[in-house]
Structure formats: structure tokens, C-alpha cells
Amino acid sequence: MLVLTLPDGATRVVAPGTLPRDVVAGIGAGLLRAAIAVAVNGEVQDLMTPLRTGGGFVVLTNKDPRALAVLRHSGAHILATAVRRLRPDAQIGFGPAIDDGFYYDFGVSKPFTPDDLAEFEAEMQKVVAGKFPFVREEVTRSQALQRFSDDPLKLERIADLGDDEVISTYADGPFTDLCRGPHVPDTGYVRHFRLLHTAGAYWRGDEKRPMLQRIYATAFFSKEELDRHLHQLEEARRRDHRVLGKALDLFHFFPVSPGAAFWTARGTTLYNTLVDFVRERQRDDFLEVKTPLLYQKALWEQSGHWGKYRENMFLVHNSETGEHDMSLKPMNCPSHYVHYNVAKHSYRELPIRYVTFDVLHRNELSGALSGLTRVRQFAQDDCHVFLAESQVADEVRFLTHFILGYYETFGLTATLKFATRPPERIGSDELWDRAEGALRKALEGTGRPYELKEGDGAFYGPKIDFDVTDSIGRAWQLGTIQLDYNAPERFDLEYVGADNAMHRPVVIHRAVSGSFERFIAILIEHFAGAFPLWLSPEQVRVLPISDDLAPDAGLVVRALKDAGVRAHLDARNETLNYRIRDGEVMKTPYMAVVGKREAEQGTVAIRARGTGAKQTVMPVAEFVARVRAEIVSRALPGGFGAGG
RNA sequence: GCCACAGUAGCUCAGUGGUAGAGCACCCGAUUCGUAAUCGGGCGGUCGUCGGUUCAAUCCCGACCUGUGGCUCCA
Incomplete structure (x- = not known):
């Protein structure tokens, strides 16, 4: 029993x-x-x-997330059922549940079109209405091979199953799939779903295998949840940094340089403001250095990048040797190692933290490029710490605090992930044991909860990743702390200890924003373009009500500029309504209107972004002081006068 | 790089086998305005590039470039 x-x-x-x-x-x-x-x-x-x-x-x-995964998996079967009814020759691949829904891969001679999706979705509704029970059957290997004799993809899957594994099939009405389960009781449970889009996907994720057609979809237990999810997708589209970047005149992409942004004056202001902020935070405890952009391949051979990452580097033709034996740097680490080695270092100097904001180039696959989130040219807020092994725990605590404080400034919350040695790596197992042990101990020393990601470390060392969650609940991997025992060996890095002997330092790679480009993309979407005042390219727009008040408005602009505020005069020959609208559309944090009354009294009528016509009149000096205070405090949107 | 889809004015988009249109933006004029689009006029396109089919191609076909959604990759 x-x-x-x-x-x-x-x-x-x-x-x-x-x-x-x-x-x-x-x-x-x-x-x-x-x-x-x-x-x-x-x-x-x-x-x-x-x-x-x-x-x-x-x-x-239906309150359990595991149940939702079951529902979605069943949704995938219903999708396959519908596709098989309408395209009997479609070969069936895999159809798992994923984070936000499910997909199913099909081998078809003619790829699906968006119109096909509508057709499939209608057919799925019929399958759902049929309330076909999901019937599980356990079969022998030979039965399975026979049953799926027309489905080569499934036959391959069966062949991969171990001898001790139970082979099961699930039928819903006319359709039977090789499947481990589990499933909901019948197809009628999957009422609230939506097919989203199609995409090519390699069979079993292998680029040498045939390309299948994947259909992405989502499903929920209730219409409300489905609607909320679709609404969030809509919201994400509305916040798309590529769209907002254009609309807010921040950056452009041109075919003449794929994967590299052209930043407008407004965008450059935003970019520089962010870099200035990072500089300021790093002023006391970090050393900013500049290093070359172009290197002999010998450097990459020494660092170990030449073998594995050469394909992703932009190689430069050297007319003297006739070879492509130089490259634009794809990361800063090796140049910092060279920098470290220009002098002998004492243990008293450690930790030494080099930071560099140089432009980096990586030759990403053309198909991988996407807005600012995946580019070929970017800059990192990249730091390499040279320290004694005994300092690792303190350093990790320091850096963790540093990184989390940065995210807080933007209202982003972070979770920590600990990633261990990957299958492809350099360095001995002993070194990895030490590195992982030291980093884990340091991480636990911070007292913060973390998640384990086995095998996800960098090829030279284990790491702590910082995943942040934005205002609409999406997760982005941003910061990282990577422990590296290999680079010091390869570059023969040393320091003189208290014992007057040479010692090997440890290197920590640290990034906070990841790349500035990608971080700005995240900020644009996080704030939906309505940046905090301190980050806004244009902080105040001053609007005279009529032409003759332009000089008075000009004085207000002057006063703001003198106080270091990014203010502009909008005295265009347009109605006030027109200019107000334009200011709102451009997400200007504050508009200061100067009419006859204000000009006479030395005041401005302030309209805060997003607050409609609820204006506040105050003396110019007071306005300047309040704007200054809000900038200095780096307040999140919703400052005085409210509005975000 | 691979699969699919897309590319028409600065932007958003309509349209056709007989060499193109709207709104916004921009310029000019009128208007001088109290919190989200004043009115009129004008400028503006080798219809992504190259090749093919055709009497004729922006439209059909092919290749390439770029973008989008994925796959793969992500030091």
C-alpha cells in the first residue's frame, strides 16, 4: 500500500x-x-x-505555477492537433511550456504565414470545444517506433530515450503525440490562449540540423490573466526603445554602420550624463585609465581569446605584414593587464581597480543585432580589480554594494545568480575549485540570497550575475562580478608581498551597466522615455505665451542655464497649446510658461510632465532652486509638482 | 550565419504592370495665442541596391544590403 x-x-x-x-x-x-x-x-x-x-x-x-506549465504544455498539444488537422504532412517536433507560454516546432515544406496562425487558432478552438480527454498510454519501444513511423523527428527522439525510460504517448481526440506528460484532464481546460508569432528554429537547437517552423503562443487559466499578459506585451511594444529612441530624438541607426548607433545631441546628453554619473561614483575608489583600441593579435593569443573568439573580433589589415593580424578590442581586460604590468606593485596598493570607458567592437552575427540591446559598437563601465586572494571576500562585498546602489538610483531591483564552471573553459580543475570556493564564500558573506546557475560561468572563471527587474516586470542580466585566476597566470601578474616575495594577484572583472548602450535601452523602456529629471536630455522648456514675452522667457532660460540646468526656449511661432503638446510628447520634465502676469511678477507657471493643466506659479529663483535640488538628489520621476 | 517577414518623402503610412499620394515634420505668409495639434501656401521621393522578365517594373522574379521576430551565439 x-x-x-x-x-x-x-x-x-x-x-x-x-x-x-x-x-x-x-x-x-x-x-x-x-x-x-x-x-x-x-x-x-x-x-x-x-x-x-x-x-x-x-x-x-490553477493557483500553482506548476499547474500553469501543465496547462501550457497541453496547449502545445492542442496546437499540434490543430496543425496536423490542417497540414497533415507537417512533421511534429517538440512542444514544451516556456516561461511566458509555450511553443511547438513543426517540419513543413512551406513556412507558416501570419494568416496560417489565425486559421490554426480557430481550429484549436474546435479542439478545445471537443473536450477531448488527454489519454496516457505507456508503450514499448517497438510499439512507439511503429506508431510514429511517419514522424522522423519523433523516431529520432525515441532512439535517444534510455532503455530504462518509460515511453508514453498522449492522445487528445484524433492526435497522438510522444510525450512524457503530464497534461490537464481534457482539452476543454485550455480555454484562454493566443498564438503570437512564428519563427525559424533549428531542430534540437543545432545550426547544422534542419530549420523547423516554431509557433509561439501563450495560455492562461483565466481570460483576465491572458488579457493582462497581452496588455503587457502591448505595453512593452509601446515602450520599445527603438521606437522611443526615434520619437524622442535620441539615436538613429543607418545601414552604413550596422549595429552602431548615431547618437543625436539629446541622446549624447543622456549618454554622457550617465557616464558622468558612473565616473563620479567611481572617483574615490577606482582608477580611470585609457588604453589603445587596436592591438596585435599576440595580445589575444596571450589572453586566450584568439582561439575561441577570433570570429567575433574585427580584424584589421596590417599593410606592413599583409595580414589581418591586428584587431579592434572587443573588451578591456587584456589592456588592463598590460597596464598593471607597467610597474611593480606592492601588496599595500591592492586592491587596484582600473576602469575604462573606451569604445569596444564585437562582430556580432548580423541576425543577432537588435536596436541598442545588441550592437557591434558599445562601451562598458568595465572594471578590473587586482587584489590578493585574501581580499576577495571584502572586495566582493564592496562591489556588490556598489552595484546594488547603482541600480537603486534608477528604481531597479536586482537578484543575484552564482554561475559555476562551464563545460568549455581554460585553467585547471584545482584553480576552478579555488575560484568557485572563494567566490561562493564571498557571496555568502554578503548575506544576500542568490540562485545557483551551474555551468554558466565565464570561460576563465566563476561569476556572480546581477539580474534586474524593470518597471513592467521584465528581467535583464546586467552587472557581473567574475573571479579570474587564469589571467594572472597568462599575463604573469605579480605583486610584492609583506614577505618581500612575489605573489600572484587575483583578478575580478566587474561590470555594472553591462554596456551603456544596452543599459540606456533598458532605461528608456523602464521609464517609458520619461526619465528622471537628472537624466533628461532636456530638463526644462520655457514657453513665452506670446512673441513680445520672449525676452522675459529668455531671462528665465538664462537663470536656469546659469544654475547648470538643461533649459531651452521654445518661442516658435506656434500656439501655446501646440508647444505644450510638443513638450509633453517629448517627455520634457518641466515646462515653465511665461505670460504677462509672470513677466511682471518675476514668476513662472510650472507644468510638470504628465500632470495636465495642474500648474504651479512660483518665483523664478524658487523654481531654479527646486529644479537644482531635484537634479542633485537624482530623484526618480514624481518629484515636486508630481508627474511621471 | 540560418529561417520567415518587411523596406514608398526626415517620420508614420496609403497605393498601382503605363515612372506616385496623405498626415506630421521642415520653409514662407497670416495669426500673438493662458496649458496636449491655428489657418493658408510651398519644398520634398532613381518607391533599399543591382540584375532579370516585359513594349513598359516601384509593383512580377532572383541576388544582395538593411531592419523585424526567432534560432544559434553572447569573452
Whole structure:
């Protein structure tokens, strides 16, 4: 007999082979109606799969994220069902649930069009309406091979299954798929779904294998959740930095230099303001250095990049040697190592933190380029720390604090990930053991929770990644702290210890923004273009109500500029309404209107971004002081007079 | 790099096998305005590039370039 322990501690004793459905029914009819699947000892299985083991028994309802994954997986089968009905020759690949929904890969002679999606979606509705039960069947290998004899992709999958693995199929109505499950009880459960888009995807993610057609979709338990998700997609589109970048006149891309932005004056102001901020934060504890952009390949051979990353470097033809034996730097690390070696260092100097804001080039695949988030030319707020091994814990604590403080300025929250040695790496296992041990200990010393990402480290060392969440809940991997025991070996880095002997320092690679380009893209989307005052390219726009007041408005602009505020006069021959609208569309934080009354009294009528006609009149001097204070405090949107 | 889709004025987009149109922006004029688009006029396009089909191509076909969504990659 099997003993099942419910979450409240109660137990049920059942015979092996009992259906979870019957156990759930025994607990309550209402619960059975709400049940999507069950988790036995943490393993999710469906209601119709006979119980084999006892243990913890949790009924998963639509409130459980694991149930949502089951629902979406079933959605993928329904999609395949519909596609098979309409395109009988479509070969079926994989169809898993993913973070925001599910997809299914098909091998078809003719790729899907957007019109096909509408057709498939309509067919899926019919499958859902049919309320076909998902019927699980366990089959032998030969039965499976026979059943999927027309599906080469499935045959390959079967061939990969180990001898001890149970092979199961799931049928929903006319369609049967090789599948481990679990599934919802019947197709009628998947009511709220939407097919989103198609894309090519290599079979099993291998670029040497055939390209399949993937259909992305999402599904939820309720219409409200689906609508909310679709709305969020819409919101993300509305905030798209490529669209806002154009609309707010920040940057442009031109085919003459794919993957490299042309920053406008406004965009450059934003960019420089950000860099200035980072500079200021690093003034006391970091050393900013400049290094060359172009290097002999010998440097990359020494660093170990030449072998693996040459393809991603821009090689430069050297007319003297006739070879492409120089390259634009794709990262700053090796140049900092060279820098470190210009002098002998004492243990008293450590840690030494070099920072550089130079332009970097990486020859990304053309298909990978995307707005500012994936570019070929960018700059990092890149730092390399040279320190004694005994200083690692203190340094990691310092850098973690430094990085988190930076994100806070923008209202971004971060979570930490610890990534260990990847399969492809340089350096001995002993070195990796030490590096991982030291970094993990340092990370735990910070007292912050973290997630483990096995095998996701850099090729030269383990790392801590900082994932930030933006204002609409999307996660971005930004900062990183990478421990490197290899570079000091390769570059023969040394310091003189208290014992007057030579020692090997450790290197820490640290980035906070990742690249400024990508970080600005994130900020644009995070703030939907309505930047905090201190970051706004244009902080105040001064509007005279009529021409004859332009000189008075000019005095206000002067006063603001003298106080270091980025202010502009808009005395264009347009109505006030027109200019107000333009200022709002450009997300100008403050508009200062100067009419006859204000000119006479030395005041301005302030309209804060997004607050409509709710204006505040105040003396010019007071306005300047308040703007200054808000800039200096780097307040998030919603400063005095409110408005974001 | 691979698959699919797209490229028409500075921007957003309509349109056609017989060499093109709107709104906004820009320029000029009128208007001088109290918180989200004043009115009129004008300028502006080798219809991404190159080749093919055709009497004729912006339109059909092919290649290339660039972008978009993915895949792959991401030091």
C-alpha cells in the first residue's frame, strides 16, 4: 500500500495503481473540479496516471505555477492537433511550456504565414470545444517506433530515450503525440490562449540540423490573466526603445554602420550624463585609465581569446605584414593587464581597480543585432580589480554594494545568480575549485540570497550575475562580478608581498551597466522615455505665451542655464497649446510658461510632465532652486509638482 | 550565419504592370495665442541596391544590403 501525506499532515493509504483523480475526489468534489494535476514528492503528474509511489501529495490548482506549465504544455498539444488537422504532412517536433507560454516546432515544406496562425487558432478552438480527454498510454519501444513511423523527428527522439525510460504517448481526440506528460484532464481546460508569432528554429537547437517552423503562443487559466499578459506585451511594444529612441530624438541607426548607433545631441546628453554619473561614483575608489583600441593579435593569443573568439573580433589589415593580424578590442581586460604590468606593485596598493570607458567592437552575427540591446559598437563601465586572494571576500562585498546602489538610483531591483564552471573553459580543475570556493564564500558573506546557475560561468572563471527587474516586470542580466585566476597566470601578474616575495594577484572583472548602450535601452523602456529629471536630455522648456514675452522667457532660460540646468526656449511661432503638446510628447520634465502676469511678477507657471493643466506659479529663483535640488538628489520621476 | 517577414518623402503610412499620394515634420505668409495639434501656401521621393522578365517594373522574379521576430551565439 502507498501512504500519501497531504499538505495539512493528513494521510491517505491507497493501493498502488490508484488514480490521483480518485484520491482527489476523496478529499473533496470541489477540489477535484479545481484540480489540474498533482505533485507526488514534488513530481508533477496528471490525474489519470496511476500512482506508483507514496509520499507528499499536493493537489495543483490553477493557483500553482506548476499547474500553469501543465496547462501550457497541453496547449502545445492542442496546437499540434490543430496543425496536423490542417497540414497533415507537417512533421511534429517538440512542444514544451516556456516561461511566458509555450511553443511547438513543426517540419513543413512551406513556412507558416501570419494568416496560417489565425486559421490554426480557430481550429484549436474546435479542439478545445471537443473536450477531448488527454489519454496516457505507456508503450514499448517497438510499439512507439511503429506508431510514429511517419514522424522522423519523433523516431529520432525515441532512439535517444534510455532503455530504462518509460515511453508514453498522449492522445487528445484524433492526435497522438510522444510525450512524457503530464497534461490537464481534457482539452476543454485550455480555454484562454493566443498564438503570437512564428519563427525559424533549428531542430534540437543545432545550426547544422534542419530549420523547423516554431509557433509561439501563450495560455492562461483565466481570460483576465491572458488579457493582462497581452496588455503587457502591448505595453512593452509601446515602450520599445527603438521606437522611443526615434520619437524622442535620441539615436538613429543607418545601414552604413550596422549595429552602431548615431547618437543625436539629446541622446549624447543622456549618454554622457550617465557616464558622468558612473565616473563620479567611481572617483574615490577606482582608477580611470585609457588604453589603445587596436592591438596585435599576440595580445589575444596571450589572453586566450584568439582561439575561441577570433570570429567575433574585427580584424584589421596590417599593410606592413599583409595580414589581418591586428584587431579592434572587443573588451578591456587584456589592456588592463598590460597596464598593471607597467610597474611593480606592492601588496599595500591592492586592491587596484582600473576602469575604462573606451569604445569596444564585437562582430556580432548580423541576425543577432537588435536596436541598442545588441550592437557591434558599445562601451562598458568595465572594471578590473587586482587584489590578493585574501581580499576577495571584502572586495566582493564592496562591489556588490556598489552595484546594488547603482541600480537603486534608477528604481531597479536586482537578484543575484552564482554561475559555476562551464563545460568549455581554460585553467585547471584545482584553480576552478579555488575560484568557485572563494567566490561562493564571498557571496555568502554578503548575506544576500542568490540562485545557483551551474555551468554558466565565464570561460576563465566563476561569476556572480546581477539580474534586474524593470518597471513592467521584465528581467535583464546586467552587472557581473567574475573571479579570474587564469589571467594572472597568462599575463604573469605579480605583486610584492609583506614577505618581500612575489605573489600572484587575483583578478575580478566587474561590470555594472553591462554596456551603456544596452543599459540606456533598458532605461528608456523602464521609464517609458520619461526619465528622471537628472537624466533628461532636456530638463526644462520655457514657453513665452506670446512673441513680445520672449525676452522675459529668455531671462528665465538664462537663470536656469546659469544654475547648470538643461533649459531651452521654445518661442516658435506656434500656439501655446501646440508647444505644450510638443513638450509633453517629448517627455520634457518641466515646462515653465511665461505670460504677462509672470513677466511682471518675476514668476513662472510650472507644468510638470504628465500632470495636465495642474500648474504651479512660483518665483523664478524658487523654481531654479527646486529644479537644482531635484537634479542633485537624482530623484526618480514624481518629484515636486508630481508627474511621471 | 540560418529561417520567415518587411523596406514608398526626415517620420508614420496609403497605393498601382503605363515612372506616385496623405498626415506630421521642415520653409514662407497670416495669426500673438493662458496649458496636449491655428489657418493658408510651398519644398520634398532613381518607391533599399543591382540584375532579370516585359513594349513598359516601384509593383512580377532572383541576388544582395538593411531592419523585424526567432534560432544559434553572447569573452
